[in-house]
Amino acid sequence: MTSPTPRRPEGPVKLSDVARLAGVSLATASKAMNGRAQVAESTRAKVLDAAARLSFTPNPIARGLQGGRTGTVGLLTSDLEGRFVLPILMGAEDAFGAGEVNVLLCDARGDAVRERHHLKTLLGRRVDALMVVGRQTDPRPSLGRDLPVPVIYVYAPSADPADLSLTTDNVGAGRLAVEHLTATGRRRVAHIGGDPSYAAALDRSQGVAEALRAAGLEPAAETTFGEWSESWGRDAAAMVLEADPEIDGLVCGSDQIARGALDTARDLGRRVPEDLAVIGFDNWEVLTLNSRPQLTSLDPKMQTLGREAARLLFAALDGEPLGSGTRTVPAQLIVRASTVPHR
Amino acid sequence: MTSPTPRRPEGPVKLSDVARLAGVSLATASKAMNGRAQVAESTRAKVLDAAARLSFTPNPIARGLQGGRTGTVGLLTSDLEGRFVLPILMGAEDAFGAGEVNVLLCDARGDAVRERHHLKTLLGRRVDALMVVGRQTDPRPSLGRDLPVPVIYVYAPSADPADLSLTTDNVGAGRLAVEHLTATGRRRVAHIGGDPSYAAALDRSQGVAEALRAAGLEPAAETTFGEWSESWGRDAAAMVLEADPEIDGLVCGSDQIARGALDTARDLGRRVPEDLAVIGFDNWEVLTLNSRPQLTSLDPKMQTLGREAARLLFAALDGEPLGSGTRTVPAQLIVRASTVPHR
DNA sequence: CTGTTAGCGCCTTCAC
DNA sequence: GTGAAGGCGCTAACAG
Numbered sequence: 001m002t003s004p005t006p007r008r009p010e011g012p013v014k015l016s017d018v019a020r021l022a023g024v025s026l027a028t029a030s031k032a033m034n035g036r037a038q039v040a041e042s043t044r045a046k047v048l049d050a051a052a053r054l055s056f057t058p059n060p061i062a063r064g065l066q067g068g069r070t071g072t073v074g075l076l077t078s079d080l081e082g083r084f085v086l087p088i089l090m091g092a093e094d095a096f097g098a099g100e101v102n103v104l105l106c107d108a109r110g111d112a113v114r115e116r117h118h119l120k121t122l123l124g125r126r127v128d129a130l131m132v133v134g135r136q137t138d139p140r141p142s143l144g145r146d147l148p149v150p151v152i153y154v155y156a157p158s159a160d161p162a163d164l165s166l167t168t169d170n171v172g173a174g175r176l177a178v179e180h181l182t183a184t185g186r187r188r189v190a191h192i193g194g195d196p197s198y199a200a201a202l203d204r205s206q207g208v209a210e211a212l213r214a215a216g217l218e219p220a221a222e223t224t225f226g227e228w229s230e231s232w233g234r235d236a237a238a239m240v241l242e243a244d245p246e247i248d249g250l251v252c253g254s255d256q257i258a259r260g261a262l263d264t265a266r267d268l269g270r271r272v273p274e275d276l277a278v279i280g281f282d283n284w285e286v287l288t289l290n291s292r293p294q295l296t297s298l299d300p301k302m303q304t305l306g307r308e309a310a311r312l313l314f315a316a317l318d319g320e321p322l323g324s325g326t327r328t329v330p331a332q333l334i335v336r337a338s339t340v341p342h343r
Numbered sequence: 344m345t346s347p348t349p350r351r352p353e354g355p356v357k358l359s360d361v362a363r364l365a366g367v368s369l370a371t372a373s374k375a376m377n378g379r380a381q382v383a384e385s386t387r388a389k390v391l392d393a394a395a396r397l398s399f400t401p402n403p404i405a406r407g408l409q410g411g412r413t414g415t416v417g418l419l420t421s422d423l424e425g426r427f428v429l430p431i432l433m434g435a436e437d438a439f440g441a442g443e444v445n446v447l448l449c450d451a452r453g454d455a456v457r458e459r460h461h462l463k464t465l466l467g468r469r470v471d472a473l474m475v476v477g478r479q480t481d482p483r484p485s486l487g488r489d490l491p492v493p494v495i496y497v498y499a500p501s502a503d504p505a506d507l508s509l510t511t512d513n514v515g516a517g518r519l520a521v522e523h524l525t526a527t528g529r530r531r532v533a534h535i536g537g538d539p540s541y542a543a544a545l546d547r548s549q550g551v552a553e554a555l556r557a558a559g560l561e562p563a564a565e566t567t568f569g570e571w572s573e574s575w576g577r578d579a580a581a582m583v584l585e586a587d588p589e590i591d592g593l594v595c596g597s598d599q600i601a602r603g604a605l606d607t608a609r610d611l612g613r614r615v616p617e618d619l620a621v622i623g624f625d626n627w628e629v630l631t632l633n634s635r636p637q638l639t640s641l642d643p644k645m646q647t648l649g650r651e652a653a654r655l656l657f658a659a660l661d662g663e664p665l666g667s668g669t670r671t672v673p674a675q676l677i678v679r680a681s682t683v684p685h686r
Numbered sequence: 687c688t689g690t691t692a693g694c695g696c697c698t699t700c701a702c
Numbered sequence: 703g704t705g706a707a708g709g710c711g712c713t714a715a716c717a718g
Contacts, residue, residue, distance in 0.1 A: 014711060025689045030713060040687060057467045061407040062711035065694045080433045090423045093450045102464065105448045107436050121445065124400050230633035286629065290573035357695060368705045373697055383703060405695035408710045
């Protein structure tokens, strides 16, 4: 047996160490390591073995200098604060990590100048691709058309249809909410909207309207828009329920609003879900799991969004055309006790 | 006037382009750009001007190959999911970004094997420093003592006292909570604890006990521990208030618990804050701002934690000794209507 | 199939 | 004060 762990050179082990141990030239070692075809299987085995014994890791910096892949992608967020961004980030980091890619994170904190600057440094670091994450579904300005790497916009789509964007399907989510309520027998449904300056609020409202129409139902009231807060949910629910006491289904623009609505329902002595079904959006668990009763909600699948975006970038790096336009990921209905009686 | 924007070579501009435009050699250009002393001021000016006109950005990859700084730090999180991690990340990214450093993000998702792996790739990428972020304040295993770069543990301190850790002062936070209640005249104070398997729950409880003793007060009851949920807050508050109706101050182990306690107080007809003051921990705004009344809480200053950790790493990169042991950042009392009557 | 030779972009000796 | 040459670790031409 040869010595299992040859004397390691000081410092990190380099390809030349591997080559020497394997008794081949540097170039051959390189080819063997990178799976190039012009290498005899026996030599490849020798090299691979040597590499393993030295636990060699190629230096990505040196590799990057060559102009090939750096194995990094830039993640440009407009605002880390938003709770929506984190799951996207997780999904992306997850998907990339599996593919030996590392994520370079930059937060522009809502400032276009800072965003420009980060874009420059990321390109300077020769990232292989870029993912731009915003915290609203309203379209945002494009980074430009002639970037040297593939770019995908996530959650906040690019305003330029030539770019590729991936966002959540809020219209569909609105439809799903109503379909769930009608499927559970509700006939008199009202919608309490969120902040109408957000596309998400308008889209959800549109979906609600479409589904009601499709079900042959009149909305119990015009959508009332307000803000994304519990207090708005409390107030709006009081208004709506007073105006039409027959209402048996309430679609709320967000879980916060829904939680406020639940409070009002309790104050008014309405039993949920027996007298009144309440449904929210976002599936923000701190809210949905802690409310009484627990809240049915539409999960925007942010993690899927991140993962899927990473997948698309990977495909682009593998030479597939990136594509363009805005694609959506469907929301998922999470049923809890606020819409169906105890099982 | 010379042409303001000289014909740019194709591709990114390199130092040799700058040198040529400035009419000096590559070496001189390098020295001039890096502020080395052995360069005439006049030549330096020429070079700087040329660089500006070409908007030259040094290639960090090539720089990194040299073995100097790569201008990247690794951020190793044990779990991105936790809501605590994000603000730390923001603070760190913020502080680093200002210093022209980029953050390489890796999420181990609570898996030690994955953590090892990420550690290896980060070191392989020659990060200048490492920041390890956990989601509980319980000590975590050290990454080891002989890492080639400075390491700081944030929020979750390292179990090895030779490492440098930065976390939040939960004991002090517990004290602050009680001091606030006594300062507003409460004399009969009980503590509803969180999940006792968390150091945070025990530390806060300890701080509460200390401050009560210091104020010459008996705790209204032994701390009851449970879980970090609203329903535990509701149940525990009911128990505690029934056992001792004289209680006029409730320190809750988290904002979630506090919110549950507020619900119970309302159900029991106790006026908050007149009859009963309620205070939480974490200052999680979705909870504190939406409760009725708004909730006084102790903010753990996670963003400060991240920023401060980055600062310490910067100092270490500048040659200062890194230091060791666990340091803490004090929590900040955020007073709202649940402890003081309407102003 | 394998090895030799040139760079990638930059910084750093070391002569001049 | 300036420039020429060598090298960081690796890959991509080319020769053998």
